[in-house]
Amino acid sequence: MKLLIIGGNGTIGKRVANHYKxxxxxxxxxxxxxxxxxxxxxxxxxxKSMFEQLGKVDAIxxxxxEAKWAPFNDLTEEDYYIGLxxxxxxxxxxxxxxxxxLNQNGxxxxxxxxxxxxxxxxxxxxxMVNGGIHSxxxxxxxEIPTGxxxxxxxxxxxxxxxxxxxxxFPGHNPVPMSxxxxxxxxxxxxxxxxxxxxxxx
Amino acid sequence: MKLLIIGGNGTIGKRVANHYKxxxxxxxxxxxxxxxxxxxxxxxxxxKSMFEQLGKVDAIxxxxxEAKWAPFNDLTEEDYYIGLxxxxxxxxxxxxxxxxxLNQNGxxxxxxxxxxxxxxxxxxxxxMVNGGIHSxxxxxxxEIPTGxxxxxxxxxxxxxxxxxxxxxFPGHNPVPMSxxxxxxxxxxxxxxxxxxxxxxx
Numbered sequence: 001m002k003l004l005i006i007g008g009n010g011t012i013g014k015r016v017a018n019h020y021k022x023x024x025x026x027x028x029x030x031x032x033x034x035x036x037x038x039x040x041x042x043x044x045x046x047x048k049s050m051f052e053q054l055g056k057v058d059a060i061x062x063x064x065x066e067a068k069w070a071p072f073n074d075l076t077e078e079d080y081y082i083g084l085x086x087x088x089x090x091x092x093x094x095x096x097x098x099x100x101x102l103n104q105n106g107x108x109x110x111x112x113x114x115x116x117x118x119x120x121x122x123x124x125x126x127x128m129v130n131g132g133i134h135s136x137x138x139x140x141x142x143e144i145p146t147g148x149x150x151x152x153x154x155x156x157x158x159x160x161x162x163x164x165x166x167x168x169f170p171g172h173n174p175v176p177m178s179x180x181x182x183x184x185x186x187x188x189x190x191x192x193x194x195x196x197x198x199x200x201x
Numbered sequence: 202m203k204l205l206i207i208g209g210n211g212t213i214g215k216r217v218a219n220h221y222k223x224x225x226x227x228x229x230x231x232x233x234x235x236x237x238x239x240x241x242x243x244x245x246x247x248x249k250s251m252f253e254q255l256g257k258v259d260a261i262x263x264x265x266x267e268a269k270w271a272p273f274n275d276l277t278e279e280d281y282y283i284g285l286x287x288x289x290x291x292x293x294x295x296x297x298x299x300x301x302x303l304n305q306n307g308x309x310x311x312x313x314x315x316x317x318x319x320x321x322x323x324x325x326x327x328x329m330v331n332g333g334i335h336s337x338x339x340x341x342x343x344e345i346p347t348g349x350x351x352x353x354x355x356x357x358x359x360x361x362x363x364x365x366x367x368x369x370f371p372g373h374n375p376v377p378m379s380x381x382x383x384x385x386x387x388x389x390x391x392x393x394x395x396x397x398x399x400x401x402x
Contacts, residue, residue, distance in 0.1 A: 089281060119340035135316065
């Protein structure tokens with residue numbers, strides 16, 4: 001399989017990338033600056049250019065995208081557009097453009113998180129973007145080319161980020177990294193389409 | 202009670218407005234052109250100006266906002282921004298600004314729809330916006346001023362719009378208008394906060 005992992009150097013991305021590299025698949029890492037190919041997902045021209053360089057792949061995985069975290073009353077209208085342009089429309093554009101660069105039976109897997117269903121303080125923008133992607137995936141899966149699939153992985157606080165994020169998520173149980181990798185495997189290798197794959201602990 | 206109903210001349214809005222007018226409440230209709238007060242919810246300056254004219258109210262209800270319906274492969278990147286600016290950020294801005302114009306124990310009620318959870322063809326943009334608002338409401342309800350409440354009403358195809366929309370929703374059961382009105386009453390007069398009030402049939 002030829003897999004494109006956008007954000008493949010991140011906390012979760014490198015685990016998914018290593019899993020597939022160990023199984024002798026061809027893994028292409030896309031990142032803002034230090035990938036096999038560079039991409040800024042907030043810019044649809046950059047997404048288009050990435051796919052033109054790569055040609056067709058069997059799986060597109062996006063584990064990237066920004067949204068601003070801040071108290072509700074500190075977030076300006078413009079702050080919301082950071083998330084809308086990057087993690088929301090960035091992922092929408094990966095599907096819009098990427099569907100034309102998939103081999104038959106290929107898949108696209110997006111990423112969100114528990115905030116969509118169970119938000120915490122300071123996450124009005126991040127939660128909104130995640131919830132938007134959940135509904136988008138269910139709608140777009142009805143219309144993507146026959147034989148291809150589209151899903152989203154929604155994770156709780158992952159074990160490898162526990163120290164960094166634990167204070168934001170009181171009482172949350174970290175998700176073991178083996179389950180994190182399996183969530184992506186379910187989307188990439190399973191037959192499910194239009195599924196929000198939730199692993200929240 | 203002094204209620205502001207944004208979109209109070211629409212299919213659903215006029216039912217909710219009539220319900221409260223019959224009970225001798227003070228109802229102010231906001232609309233793009235023919236309201237008691239005019240507002241364009243896609244423009245946060247217009248929202249701010251509306252609240253400055255009105256002063257404080259007991260309930261803010263938004264049953265307004267646009268998003269473009271079209272096949273996934275016909276929707277351009279710009280088309281998505283119609284929904285992002287109007288039904289999504291319009292409603293976010295109504296909460297951001299409106300929270301400062303609520304009397305103690307006041308409430309804000311937003312509106313979405315079944316597409317968030319169970320989309321149909323041509324609704325990738327509309328579904329996305331609805332899903333985003335569901336998560337936003339849950340997150341923002343954690344941070345709005347103590348004593349005030351924020352909820353969203355998510356309806357299926359409503360009886361009064363059945364003829365217009367039935368072909369888009371094969372097999373869906375129309376929601377009786379009495380249930381539609383009650384969904385808003387639950388948010389306005391109940392004690393619930395951060396709730397997605399779903400009536401899908």
